[in-house]
Amino acid sequence: MVDIARYLPLSQRSGDDESGVTADWRPHISAGLTRIADLLDALSPQQWASASLCAGWSVRDVAGHLAWRVGSSTRELVRDSVSAVRLGMLPPARVIDVVSRETATAEPADLVRRLRESAVAHADGRGRKSVHELTEVVVHGYDLAVPLALDLSFSAVETGAVAVARAAGGPGVTRAIVRTRTLAATDDGWSVGRGPVTEASARAIVLFLFGRAATV
Structure with a gap:
Protein backbone atom coordinates (compact mmCIF):
# COMPACT_ATOMS: atom_id res chain seq x y z
CA MET A 1 0.00 0.00 0.00
CA VAL A 2 1.21 3.52 -0.77
CA ASP A 3 1.58 5.60 2.40
CA ILE A 4 -0.08 8.77 1.14
CA ALA A 5 -0.35 10.19 4.67
CA ARG A 6 3.38 10.86 4.88
CA TYR A 7 3.04 13.52 2.18
CA LEU A 8 0.17 15.39 3.82
CA PRO A 9 0.09 18.42 6.16
CA LEU A 10 -0.02 17.70 9.88
CA SER A 11 -3.73 18.50 10.05
CA GLN A 12 -4.50 15.65 7.66
CA ARG A 13 -2.52 12.77 9.13
CA SER A 14 -1.87 10.97 12.36
CA GLY A 15 1.29 10.07 14.23
CA ASP A 16 4.41 12.01 15.12
CA ASP A 17 6.87 10.85 12.47
CA GLU A 18 7.90 13.86 10.39
CA SER A 19 10.31 12.00 8.10
CA GLY A 20 9.59 12.40 4.43
CA VAL A 21 6.92 15.04 4.88
CA THR A 22 6.85 17.50 2.00
CA ALA A 23 4.71 20.38 0.85
CA ASP A 24 6.74 20.84 -2.34
CA TRP A 25 5.01 19.11 -5.23
CA ARG A 26 6.98 20.84 -7.97
CA PRO A 27 8.80 17.71 -9.22
CA HIS A 28 5.45 15.97 -9.65
CA ILE A 29 3.86 19.05 -11.22
CA SER A 30 6.74 19.24 -13.69
CA ALA A 31 6.45 15.57 -14.62
CA GLY A 32 2.70 15.84 -15.09
CA LEU A 33 2.94 18.93 -17.27
CA THR A 34 5.53 17.21 -19.45
CA ARG A 35 3.28 14.20 -19.96
CA ILE A 36 0.34 16.44 -20.83
CA ALA A 37 2.45 18.45 -23.28
CA ASP A 38 3.60 15.23 -24.95
CA LEU A 39 -0.02 14.11 -25.29
CA LEU A 40 -1.16 17.45 -26.72
CA ASP A 41 1.75 17.59 -29.15
CA ALA A 42 0.37 14.57 -30.99
CA LEU A 43 -3.26 15.71 -31.30
CA SER A 44 -5.06 16.42 -34.55
CA PRO A 45 -7.02 19.68 -35.03
CA GLN A 46 -10.22 17.69 -34.52
CA GLN A 47 -8.98 16.35 -31.19
CA TRP A 48 -8.01 19.84 -30.02
CA ALA A 49 -11.55 21.00 -30.76
CA SER A 50 -13.31 18.04 -29.14
CA ALA A 51 -15.17 18.25 -25.84
CA SER A 52 -13.28 17.62 -22.61
CA LEU A 53 -14.65 16.27 -19.33
CA CYS A 54 -14.67 19.80 -17.94
CA ALA A 55 -18.21 21.04 -18.60
CA GLY A 56 -18.37 23.55 -21.45
CA TRP A 57 -14.67 23.40 -22.25
CA SER A 58 -12.95 21.89 -25.26
CA VAL A 59 -9.60 20.14 -25.04
CA ARG A 60 -8.05 23.39 -26.24
CA ASP A 61 -9.83 25.37 -23.50
CA VAL A 62 -8.46 23.03 -20.85
CA ALA A 63 -4.96 23.38 -22.29
CA GLY A 64 -5.37 27.14 -22.16
CA HIS A 65 -6.49 26.92 -18.55
CA LEU A 66 -3.45 24.87 -17.57
CA ALA A 67 -1.08 27.18 -19.44
CA TRP A 68 -2.54 30.14 -17.55
CA ARG A 69 -3.41 28.68 -14.15
CA VAL A 70 -0.27 26.62 -13.59
CA GLY A 71 2.10 28.43 -15.94
CA SER A 72 1.55 31.97 -14.69
CA SER A 73 3.11 33.55 -11.63
CA THR A 74 0.86 34.46 -8.71
CA ARG A 75 1.24 38.12 -9.64
CA GLU A 76 0.14 37.39 -13.21
CA LEU A 77 -2.88 35.42 -12.00
CA VAL A 78 -4.00 38.30 -9.80
CA ARG A 79 -3.39 40.86 -12.55
CA ASP A 80 -5.33 38.90 -15.15
CA SER A 81 -8.20 38.23 -12.77
CA VAL A 82 -8.51 41.87 -11.73
CA SER A 83 -8.37 43.02 -15.36
CA ALA A 84 -11.11 40.58 -16.38
CA VAL A 85 -13.37 41.72 -13.56
CA ARG A 86 -12.83 45.41 -14.27
CA LEU A 87 -13.07 45.32 -18.04
CA GLY A 88 -15.89 42.85 -18.35
CA MET A 89 -17.77 43.61 -15.15
CA LEU A 90 -17.56 39.88 -14.48
CA PRO A 91 -18.39 38.13 -11.23
CA PRO A 92 -15.27 36.44 -9.84
CA ALA A 93 -16.71 32.98 -10.52
CA ARG A 94 -16.59 33.63 -14.27
CA VAL A 95 -13.10 35.07 -14.38
CA ILE A 96 -11.37 31.69 -14.62
CA ASP A 97 -13.59 30.66 -17.52
CA VAL A 98 -13.06 33.89 -19.44
CA VAL A 99 -9.29 34.08 -18.96
CA SER A 100 -8.82 30.38 -19.72
CA ARG A 101 -10.77 30.66 -22.97
CA GLU A 102 -8.83 33.76 -23.93
CA THR A 103 -5.53 31.98 -23.30
CA ALA A 104 -6.79 29.05 -25.38
CA THR A 105 -7.03 31.27 -28.48
CA ALA A 106 -3.26 30.90 -28.83
CA GLU A 107 -2.02 28.42 -31.40
CA PRO A 108 -1.85 24.83 -30.12
CA ALA A 109 1.92 24.82 -30.56
CA ASP A 110 2.18 27.90 -28.35
CA LEU A 111 0.06 26.28 -25.65
CA VAL A 112 2.28 23.19 -25.71
CA ARG A 113 5.36 25.42 -25.51
CA ARG A 114 3.97 27.24 -22.47
CA LEU A 115 3.25 23.97 -20.72
CA ARG A 116 6.78 22.74 -21.38
CA GLU A 117 8.23 26.03 -20.11
CA SER A 118 6.17 25.68 -16.96
CA ALA A 119 7.39 22.11 -16.54
CA VAL A 120 11.00 23.29 -16.74
CA ALA A 121 10.34 26.11 -14.27
CA HIS A 122 8.80 23.75 -11.73
CA ALA A 123 11.64 21.26 -12.18
CA ASP A 124 14.06 24.10 -11.43
CA GLY A 125 12.27 24.95 -8.19
CA ARG A 126 10.26 27.90 -9.50
CA GLY A 127 6.50 28.27 -9.56
CA ARG A 128 3.83 27.41 -7.02
CA LYS A 129 4.39 24.12 -5.24
CA SER A 130 1.21 23.15 -3.39
CA VAL A 131 -1.04 20.13 -3.81
CA HIS A 132 -3.57 22.53 -5.34
CA GLU A 133 -1.30 23.00 -8.35
CA LEU A 134 -0.80 19.25 -8.58
CA THR A 135 -4.59 18.87 -8.49
CA GLU A 136 -4.93 21.21 -11.48
CA VAL A 137 -2.48 19.06 -13.43
CA VAL A 138 -3.96 15.67 -12.55
CA VAL A 139 -7.66 16.50 -12.84
CA HIS A 140 -7.38 18.60 -15.98
CA GLY A 141 -4.96 16.08 -17.45
CA TYR A 142 -7.72 13.51 -17.15
CA ASP A 143 -10.18 16.05 -18.56
CA LEU A 144 -8.06 16.11 -21.71
CA ALA A 145 -7.13 12.48 -22.06
CA VAL A 146 -10.18 10.47 -21.04
CA PRO A 147 -12.67 11.66 -23.69
CA LEU A 148 -10.00 11.12 -26.35
CA ALA A 149 -9.39 7.57 -25.07
CA LEU A 150 -5.70 8.38 -24.68
CA ASP A 151 -3.46 7.05 -21.93
CA LEU A 152 -2.21 9.59 -19.41
CA SER A 153 -0.56 8.09 -16.36
CA PHE A 154 0.13 9.64 -12.98
Whole structure:
Protein backbone atom coordinates (compact mmCIF):
# COMPACT_ATOMS: atom_id res chain seq x y z
CA MET A 1 0.00 0.00 0.00
CA VAL A 2 1.21 3.52 -0.77
CA ASP A 3 1.58 5.60 2.40
CA ILE A 4 -0.08 8.77 1.14
CA ALA A 5 -0.35 10.19 4.67
CA ARG A 6 3.38 10.86 4.88
CA TYR A 7 3.04 13.52 2.18
CA LEU A 8 0.17 15.39 3.82
CA PRO A 9 0.09 18.42 6.16
CA LEU A 10 -0.02 17.70 9.88
CA SER A 11 -3.73 18.50 10.05
CA GLN A 12 -4.50 15.65 7.66
CA ARG A 13 -2.52 12.77 9.13
CA SER A 14 -1.87 10.97 12.36
CA GLY A 15 1.29 10.07 14.23
CA ASP A 16 4.41 12.01 15.12
CA ASP A 17 6.87 10.85 12.47
CA GLU A 18 7.90 13.86 10.39
CA SER A 19 10.31 12.00 8.10
CA GLY A 20 9.59 12.40 4.43
CA VAL A 21 6.92 15.04 4.88
CA THR A 22 6.85 17.50 2.00
CA ALA A 23 4.71 20.38 0.85
CA ASP A 24 6.74 20.84 -2.34
CA TRP A 25 5.01 19.11 -5.23
CA ARG A 26 6.98 20.84 -7.97
CA PRO A 27 8.80 17.71 -9.22
CA HIS A 28 5.45 15.97 -9.65
CA ILE A 29 3.86 19.05 -11.22
CA SER A 30 6.74 19.24 -13.69
CA ALA A 31 6.45 15.57 -14.62
CA GLY A 32 2.70 15.84 -15.09
CA LEU A 33 2.94 18.93 -17.27
CA THR A 34 5.53 17.21 -19.45
CA ARG A 35 3.28 14.20 -19.96
CA ILE A 36 0.34 16.44 -20.83
CA ALA A 37 2.45 18.45 -23.28
CA ASP A 38 3.60 15.23 -24.95
CA LEU A 39 -0.02 14.11 -25.29
CA LEU A 40 -1.16 17.45 -26.72
CA ASP A 41 1.75 17.59 -29.15
CA ALA A 42 0.37 14.57 -30.99
CA LEU A 43 -3.26 15.71 -31.30
CA SER A 44 -5.06 16.42 -34.55
CA PRO A 45 -7.02 19.68 -35.03
CA GLN A 46 -10.22 17.69 -34.52
CA GLN A 47 -8.98 16.35 -31.19
CA TRP A 48 -8.01 19.84 -30.02
CA ALA A 49 -11.55 21.00 -30.76
CA SER A 50 -13.31 18.04 -29.14
CA ALA A 51 -15.17 18.25 -25.84
CA SER A 52 -13.28 17.62 -22.61
CA LEU A 53 -14.65 16.27 -19.33
CA CYS A 54 -14.67 19.80 -17.94
CA ALA A 55 -18.21 21.04 -18.60
CA GLY A 56 -18.37 23.55 -21.45
CA TRP A 57 -14.67 23.40 -22.25
CA SER A 58 -12.95 21.89 -25.26
CA VAL A 59 -9.60 20.14 -25.04
CA ARG A 60 -8.05 23.39 -26.24
CA ASP A 61 -9.83 25.37 -23.50
CA VAL A 62 -8.46 23.03 -20.85
CA ALA A 63 -4.96 23.38 -22.29
CA GLY A 64 -5.37 27.14 -22.16
CA HIS A 65 -6.49 26.92 -18.55
CA LEU A 66 -3.45 24.87 -17.57
CA ALA A 67 -1.08 27.18 -19.44
CA TRP A 68 -2.54 30.14 -17.55
CA ARG A 69 -3.41 28.68 -14.15
CA VAL A 70 -0.27 26.62 -13.59
CA GLY A 71 2.10 28.43 -15.94
CA SER A 72 1.55 31.97 -14.69
CA SER A 73 3.11 33.55 -11.63
CA THR A 74 0.86 34.46 -8.71
CA ARG A 75 1.24 38.12 -9.64
CA GLU A 76 0.14 37.39 -13.21
CA LEU A 77 -2.88 35.42 -12.00
CA VAL A 78 -4.00 38.30 -9.80
CA ARG A 79 -3.39 40.86 -12.55
CA ASP A 80 -5.33 38.90 -15.15
CA SER A 81 -8.20 38.23 -12.77
CA VAL A 82 -8.51 41.87 -11.73
CA SER A 83 -8.37 43.02 -15.36
CA ALA A 84 -11.11 40.58 -16.38
CA VAL A 85 -13.37 41.72 -13.56
CA ARG A 86 -12.83 45.41 -14.27
CA LEU A 87 -13.07 45.32 -18.04
CA GLY A 88 -15.89 42.85 -18.35
CA MET A 89 -17.77 43.61 -15.15
CA LEU A 90 -17.56 39.88 -14.48
CA PRO A 91 -18.39 38.13 -11.23
CA PRO A 92 -15.27 36.44 -9.84
CA ALA A 93 -16.71 32.98 -10.52
CA ARG A 94 -16.59 33.63 -14.27
CA VAL A 95 -13.10 35.07 -14.38
CA ILE A 96 -11.37 31.69 -14.62
CA ASP A 97 -13.59 30.66 -17.52
CA VAL A 98 -13.06 33.89 -19.44
CA VAL A 99 -9.29 34.08 -18.96
CA SER A 100 -8.82 30.38 -19.72
CA ARG A 101 -10.77 30.66 -22.97
CA GLU A 102 -8.83 33.76 -23.93
CA THR A 103 -5.53 31.98 -23.30
CA ALA A 104 -6.79 29.05 -25.38
CA THR A 105 -7.03 31.27 -28.48
CA ALA A 106 -3.26 30.90 -28.83
CA GLU A 107 -2.02 28.42 -31.40
CA PRO A 108 -1.85 24.83 -30.12
CA ALA A 109 1.92 24.82 -30.56
CA ASP A 110 2.18 27.90 -28.35
CA LEU A 111 0.06 26.28 -25.65
CA VAL A 112 2.28 23.19 -25.71
CA ARG A 113 5.36 25.42 -25.51
CA ARG A 114 3.97 27.24 -22.47
CA LEU A 115 3.25 23.97 -20.72
CA ARG A 116 6.78 22.74 -21.38
CA GLU A 117 8.23 26.03 -20.11
CA SER A 118 6.17 25.68 -16.96
CA ALA A 119 7.39 22.11 -16.54
CA VAL A 120 11.00 23.29 -16.74
CA ALA A 121 10.34 26.11 -14.27
CA HIS A 122 8.80 23.75 -11.73
CA ALA A 123 11.64 21.26 -12.18
CA ASP A 124 14.06 24.10 -11.43
CA GLY A 125 12.27 24.95 -8.19
CA ARG A 126 10.26 27.90 -9.50
CA GLY A 127 6.50 28.27 -9.56
CA ARG A 128 3.83 27.41 -7.02
CA LYS A 129 4.39 24.12 -5.24
CA SER A 130 1.21 23.15 -3.39
CA VAL A 131 -1.04 20.13 -3.81
CA HIS A 132 -3.57 22.53 -5.34
CA GLU A 133 -1.30 23.00 -8.35
CA LEU A 134 -0.80 19.25 -8.58
CA THR A 135 -4.59 18.87 -8.49
CA GLU A 136 -4.93 21.21 -11.48
CA VAL A 137 -2.48 19.06 -13.43
CA VAL A 138 -3.96 15.67 -12.55
CA VAL A 139 -7.66 16.50 -12.84
CA HIS A 140 -7.38 18.60 -15.98
CA GLY A 141 -4.96 16.08 -17.45
CA TYR A 142 -7.72 13.51 -17.15
CA ASP A 143 -10.18 16.05 -18.56
CA LEU A 144 -8.06 16.11 -21.71
CA ALA A 145 -7.13 12.48 -22.06
CA VAL A 146 -10.18 10.47 -21.04
CA PRO A 147 -12.67 11.66 -23.69
CA LEU A 148 -10.00 11.12 -26.35
CA ALA A 149 -9.39 7.57 -25.07
CA LEU A 150 -5.70 8.38 -24.68
CA ASP A 151 -3.46 7.05 -21.93
CA LEU A 152 -2.21 9.59 -19.41
CA SER A 153 -0.56 8.09 -16.36
CA PHE A 154 0.13 9.64 -12.98
CA SER A 155 1.98 8.01 -10.10
CA ALA A 156 0.22 6.49 -7.11
CA VAL A 157 1.59 9.26 -4.91
CA GLU A 158 0.16 11.90 -7.27
CA THR A 159 -3.32 10.42 -7.62
CA GLY A 160 -3.44 9.54 -3.93
CA ALA A 161 -2.43 13.00 -2.76
CA VAL A 162 -5.03 14.64 -5.01
CA ALA A 163 -7.75 12.28 -3.78
CA VAL A 164 -6.91 12.75 -0.10
CA ALA A 165 -6.72 16.53 -0.45
CA ARG A 166 -10.13 16.55 -2.11
CA ALA A 167 -11.61 14.26 0.53
CA ALA A 168 -10.30 16.54 3.28
CA GLY A 169 -11.02 19.94 1.75
CA GLY A 170 -13.63 19.43 -0.94
CA PRO A 171 -17.29 20.46 -0.89
CA GLY A 172 -19.62 19.12 1.77
CA VAL A 173 -21.12 16.45 -0.45
CA THR A 174 -17.66 15.00 -1.10
CA ARG A 175 -16.72 14.99 2.57
CA ALA A 176 -20.04 13.32 3.38
CA ILE A 177 -19.31 10.51 0.94
CA VAL A 178 -15.91 9.68 2.37
CA ARG A 179 -17.28 9.74 5.92
CA THR A 180 -19.37 6.69 5.09
CA ARG A 181 -17.45 4.94 2.30
CA THR A 182 -13.88 3.87 1.71
CA LEU A 183 -12.77 4.41 -1.87
CA ALA A 184 -9.89 2.05 -2.62
CA ALA A 185 -7.69 2.41 -5.69
CA THR A 186 -6.99 -1.14 -6.76
CA ASP A 187 -4.26 -0.16 -9.22
CA ASP A 188 -2.41 2.43 -7.13
CA GLY A 189 -2.76 0.84 -3.69
CA TRP A 190 -4.25 3.73 -1.67
CA SER A 191 -7.63 4.44 -0.13
CA VAL A 192 -9.59 7.39 1.25
CA GLY A 193 -12.58 7.49 3.56
CA ARG A 194 -14.05 5.13 6.10
CA GLY A 195 -16.78 2.54 6.04
CA PRO A 196 -17.66 -0.14 3.46
CA VAL A 197 -15.08 -0.43 0.70
CA THR A 198 -15.78 0.48 -2.91
CA GLU A 199 -12.96 -0.55 -5.26
CA ALA A 200 -12.11 1.22 -8.51
CA SER A 201 -9.13 2.54 -10.43
CA ALA A 202 -7.33 5.61 -9.12
CA ARG A 203 -8.47 7.56 -12.16
CA ALA A 204 -12.12 6.60 -11.62
CA ILE A 205 -11.96 7.67 -7.97
CA VAL A 206 -10.36 11.02 -8.79
CA LEU A 207 -12.92 11.71 -11.52
CA PHE A 208 -15.74 10.81 -9.11
CA LEU A 209 -14.42 13.04 -6.32
CA PHE A 210 -14.20 15.98 -8.72
CA GLY A 211 -17.66 15.53 -10.19
CA ARG A 212 -16.59 14.18 -13.57
CA ALA A 213 -18.44 10.91 -12.97
CA ALA A 214 -21.72 10.26 -11.17
CA THR A 215 -20.59 6.94 -9.75
CA VAL A 216 -17.35 5.18 -8.98
